[in-house]
Amino acid sequence: MTSDTTDAFVAFDSVQKSYDGETLVVKDLNLSIGKGEFLTMLGPSGSGKTTCLMMLAGFETATHGEITLDGKPINNIPPHKRGIGMVFQNYALFPHMTVAENLAFPLEVRKIGRSEREEKIARALDMVQMGAFGGRRPAQLSGGQQQRIALARALVFEPELVLMDEPLGALDKQLRETLQFEITNLAHELGITTVYVTHDQTEALTMSDRVAVFDDGRIQQLAAPDQLYEQPQNSFVAQFIGENNTLMGTVSKIEGGVAEVTLDDGEVIDTVPVNVSQVGERTLVSIRPERVEFNKDRLHPDAHTLKAEVKEFIYMGDIYRTRLSVAGNEDFIIKTRNAPDQRRLKPGEMIEIGWRPEDCRALDA
Numbered sequence: 001m002t003s004d005t006t007d008a009f010v011a012f013d014s015v016q017k018s019y020d021g022e023t024l025v026v027k028d029l030n031l032s033i034g035k036g037e038f039l040t041m042l043g044p045s046g047s048g049k050t051t052c053l054m055m056l057a058g059f060e061t062a063t064h065g066e067i068t069l070d071g072k073p074i075n076n077i078p079p080h081k082r083g084i085g086m087v088f089q090n091y092a093l094f095p096h097m098t099v100a101e102n103l104a105f106p107l108e109v110r111k112i113g114r115s116e117r118e119e120k121i122a123r124a125l126d127m128v129q130m131g132a133f134g135g136r137r138p139a140q141l142s143g144g145q146q147q148r149i150a151l152a153r154a155l156v157f158e159p160e161l162v163l164m165d166e167p168l169g170a171l172d173k174q175l176r177e178t179l180q181f182e183i184t185n186l187a188h189e190l191g192i193t194t195v196y197v198t199h200d201q202t203e204a205l206t207m208s209d210r211v212a213v214f215d216d217g218r219i220q221q222l223a224a225p226d227q228l229y230e231q232p233q234n235s236f237v238a239q240f241i242g243e244n245n246t247l248m249g250t251v252s253k254i255e256g257g258v259a260e261v262t263l264d265d266g267e268v269i270d271t272v273p274v275n276v277s278q279v280g281e282r283t284l285v286s287i288r289p290e291r292v293e294f295n296k297d298r299l300h301p302d303a304h305t306l307k308a309e310v311k312e313f314i315y316m317g318d319i320y321r322t323r324l325s326v327a328g329n330e331d332f333i334i335k336t337r338n339a340p341d342q343r344r345l346k347p348g349e350m351i352e353i354g355w356r357p358e359d360c361r362a363l364d365a
């Protein structure tokens with residue numbers, strides 16, 4: 001789901017943020033989020049994700065630029081009218097209230113009657129698998145349980161906009177996966193617009209309509225999960241999202257949407273020119289491990305092949321992960337599905353590998 005600024009529910013317009021008046025931790029952020037969209041901000045620690053969320057929540061002000069909610073500047077909307085549900089990194093529950101009272105609070109503020117309130121509280125607690133804990137105080141819960149209550153409290157009043165900062169960070173894998181599914185389902189069912197922050201890329205890819213990859217205070221790429229993974233726009237995104245093989249080379253020809261790259265060991269391959277434009281430019285060529293083929297009968301007819309030496313074979317259950325030495329790269333990984341007819345490669349073996357030219361992208365070096 002994409003939207004332009006005109007029908008954006010949330011919009012950041014040339015937003016900059018500095019805490020000390022010198023360093024910009026958010027640099028010229030432009031971002032439009034559509035109504036009902038689930039957008040995730042993904043990026044390394046310190047890249048400015050929480051800062052963006054805090055500005056959107058109204059706890060920090062932008063140093064420059066403007067943030068609008070439903071077309072209105074956020075500063076002009078009083079906090080109680082913002083209709084924003086929040087789960088922050090340090091989930092602050094009201095310590096003197098029970099779990100049920102914590103959840104009742106946002107409903108009371110909104111003047112929701114008792115029976116409806118109880119219904120909504122029960123549903124929200126069930127969602128986070130905490131139905132039996134309504135009478136406890138936060139101090140009597142584990143960190144992960146508190147986090148789940150904070151999540152329930154943010155969703156219980158069915159807000160129009162929910163901001164979540166690493167809401168599943170303290171949970172084990174199984175519960176995290178259950179809740180990922182529950183959160184996205186609920187958000188889509190209720191038409192809630194969600195801005196979600198994580199540094200877990202799998203979480204970002206599985207939950208989101210679109211993902212904004214942050215680095216150094218800037219959005220490096222904003223795209224749907226499949227596009228982000230399959231068509232990274234620069235080498236940061238290619239390396240940050242998923243596993244990625246890289247080969248260094250120099251552009252030797254650009255013609256008809258194909259960049260011919262001479263790799264540093266002299267091999268010549270065809271690539272998609274993503275952010276190279278001139279002959280002589282250095283480039284980092286990127287190929288996903290699951291797009292590399294070594295079975296001759298499965299190779300695409302246009303596939304270019306390179307010689308490779310098998311260094312290591314790792315059995316991972318559902319897949320085989322094999323490390324190769326290719327064109328000077330000793331860490332070239334291929335992943336193959338564990339199928340009955342799939343051959344297990346042996347260290348020391350010499351093979352030919354190949355891929356479709358469109359799966360091989362020439363990025364900035």
Ligand SMILES: Nc1ncnc2c1ncn2[C@@H]1O[C@H](COP(=O)(O)OP(=O)(O)OP(=O)(O)O)[C@@H](O)[C@H]1O
Pocket residue numbers: 019020025043044045046047048049050051052199
């Ligand atoms: N209140 C503050 N005062 C001064 N500097 C701050 C403040 N909050 C954050 N920063 C700085 O701003 C930068 C961005 O921080 P931010 O919390 O937005 O990162 P983040 O992407 O959320 O990181 P993480 O994944 O670790 O939570 C960091 O360099 C951080 O040190």
Ligand SMILES: [Mg+2]
Pocket residue numbers: 049050051089165
């Ligand atoms: Mg943060």
